Amino acid sequence: MGFRSVLSKPFAKYIVNDQKKWSMDAINTQFKILESIVAKAKNTQFGRDHFFSEIRNYEDFKKAVPVSDYEGIKDYIEKIKKGESDVLWPGKPEYFAKTSGTTSGTKYIPITKDSIPNHINSARNALLTYVHNSGNSQFLDKNLIFLSGSPIMTKTAGIHTGRLSGIVNHHVPGYLRANQMPSFETNCIEDWETKVDTIVEETLSKDMSLISGIPPWVQMYFDRITSKTGKPIKDVFPNFSLFVYGGVNFQPYKGKIFESIGKTIDSVETYPASEGFIAYQDTLDQEGLLLLLNSGIFFEFIPADEYFDENPTRLSIGEVELGVNYALIINSNAGLWGYSIGDTIQFVSKDPYRILVTGRIKHFISAFGEHVIGQEVEKAMNHALNLHPEAELVEFTVAPQVTPESGLARHQWFVEFDTLPADMTRFREILDQKLTELNSYYLDLITGNILEKLEIIPLKKNAFIDYMKLQGKLGGQNKVPRLSNDRKIADELMKFRF
Structure with a gap:
């Protein structure tokens, strides 16, 4: 040694x-x-x-x-x-x-x-x-x-x-x-x-x-x-x-x-x-x-569903609860005060205080009132991958399609696979079913015929690399947002579909 x-x-x-x-x-x-x-x-x-x-x-x-x-x-x-x-x-x-x-x-x-x-x-x-x-x-x-x-x-x-x-x-x-x-x-x-x-x-x-x-x-x-x-x-x-x-x-x-x-x-x-x-x-x-x-950081936590309220609840560490989605606020010896870094977290333990990062406060889909967050789509994707071990994922992002050429509005999942699922139809069904279990608002929109089941759009090899290259954001600390509430990323990725 x-x-x-x-x-x-x-x-x-x-x-x-x-x-x-x-x-x-x-x-x-x-x-x-x-x-x-x-x-x-x-x-x-x-x-x-x-x-x-x-x-x-x-x-x-x-x-x-x-x-x-x-x-x-x-x-x-x-x-x-x-x-x-x-x-x-x-x-x-x-x-x-x-x-x-x-x-x-x-x-x-x-x-x-x-x-x-x-x-x-x-x-x-x-x-x-x-x-x-x-x-x-x-x-x-x-x-x-x-x-x-x-x-x-x-x-x-x-x-x-x-x-x-x-x-x-x-x-x-x-x-x-x-x-x-x-x-x-x-x-x-x-x-x-x-x-x-x-x-x-x-x-x-x-x-x-x-x-x-x-x-x-x-x-x-x-x-x-x-x-x-x-x-x-x-x-x-x-x-x-x-x-x-x-x-x-x-x-x-x-x-x-x-x-x-x-x-x-x-x-x-x-x-x-x-x-x-x-x-x-x-x-x-x-x-x-x-x-x-x-x-050197004093943390505060705002329940995520109150974040955009005029006077949201602000909590210190002793006031948090397990399983609640919080916007993370920091005050620090870098001179940041009441500063929202844009991330959402959940506590999974209070002895000691351990967290999961659940997404970005502005990265969600709520085009129809469903407020789907990053943690939910990642859990759904992981569930589908576990049931399709032959499938290999490279990257994915999700956006709403409000005005499709036919059928009802839906969520579109832009997915680059290294190896495709053996049964894409079944993969889509599992993905959609899991999301309805994780988000009751999404379930209501599906059962109420406001939305149809999600659509998977497979992308070509290196689609996300090529997309990030076009944006001048290839490599380093840059990341593709997991969710968007608009079509800005989705419309660009449509150029890379099969």
């Missing part, structure tokens, strides 16, 4: 013990964070505008700080971009994480000196928790690959600006840099297909033990390797033992990923966002991700 694997075990034990301490005192931990970040930001422009000096408790905070999305803080961000200090957080941000928004255009999310540990230490702790739980630390002595965006930075008013994954790349601990792949030069390649091909060439001769990235882009990497070598991944990288992923639900991709590998290996799910590292998988055998309640 190498020094990394040997030293990781006592450190992993320390991290897990600390994790247990704060997770057993979660409510108190959260209120201490709220008190701390409000006190530190009271003399910022935002703090003065919202009377932070008068806040004594959570009720005061809710009255003083409204819930908003990026548009709500955009004026403050613009002041930072003009060079002003002490706007949302003392001083200036260390970085801007640059992301593309659907309504706000390009978003500049601040990352401060105080919030950097949330991103870096949380990723580290996810791996160390796995080491402690599994006993597997040998992977740390071999080559590790992180499929991410370019680490190239620009400057905005003197503030380093780039993709979150690129920013994090600059903070990979020194003890991992020696065996980190790909090389910095390769990671700087902007064209994703060229980058993947270069990564393949660079890694084929390496002893890869950990591979990390968003599943569809990792699958693309695997496909290029298999195409070049004619071998499954396990024969190319015999010591590959851990897959780390985030950004999407793994279940729809799991079958094809493991088939490409040629065996089942351990996996660790993480929940990083530009606004903060939210949660990670802390067990090998229990559902859900541990919500990181001690990492």
